[in-house]
Amino acid sequence: MRIDLRYPLSRRERARVRASRWLGGAVGLACLTLTVVLFVGCGPSKPAAPPPQTTAPAAEAATAPPQPLSAPAPPPPEPVREKAAVGAGAQGHGYGTGPIATPLATMYRIKENLAYNIEVRHALDLFKATEDRLPKSHEEFMERIIKENHIKLPPLPEGERYVYDVKQGELMIEKPR
Numbered sequence: 001m002r003i004d005l006r007y008p009l010s011r012r013e014r015a016r017v018r019a020s021r022w023l024g025g026a027v028g029l030a031c032l033t034l035t036v037v038l039f040v041g042c043g044p045s046k047p048a049a050p051p052p053q054t055t056a057p058a059a060e061a062a063t064a065p066p067q068p069l070s071a072p073a074p075p076p077p078e079p080v081r082e083k084a085a086v087g088a089g090a091q092g093h094g095y096g097t098g099p100i101a102t103p104l105a106t107m108y109r110i111k112e113n114l115a116y117n118i119e120v121r122h123a124l125d126l127f128k129a130t131e132d133r134l135p136k137s138h139e140e141f142m143e144r145i146i147k148e149n150h151i152k153l154p155p156l157p158e159g160e161r162y163v164y165d166v167k168q169g170e171l172m173i174e175k176p177r
Helices: 011-041 056-063 101-131 138-147
Strands: 080-083 161-165 170-175
Touching: 101 138, 138 161
Parallel strands: none
Antiparallel strands: 080 170, 161 170
């Protein structure tokens, strides 16, 4: 409703303007409340309790021949290294789809893209231009590239870590097998 301020408003029109302002504020407050409830109420659910074990494995273990104590344990599997790329971070996964979840997941992907493809790449280019070489170790990479340039790498899922590959000159993510 357009209000022409050249003419004084009648009592009824003033009441209508006040009501529309109040209603607009109420709708905004309702939308804000709904948004807060959706974000707060959508936390991760607790994992279910593991199913109880039956006594059959215990009976099999009692009848099985004893293992020699001097047998060496198998070596742990070697971790897998992948190039740090968008989608590798811990955040931005498992939100589903929808008008709130999709922009949220997209925001985390954009942050990962900025960190991996722009900030780290640019810092490596500057280091190579000034030093005429790439970092010689993971420690030098973390100190001279990440810390000195104040790059905040996205958090990784549990058990994964960032590793600088000296041969390729790239930031990698080490994952357990």
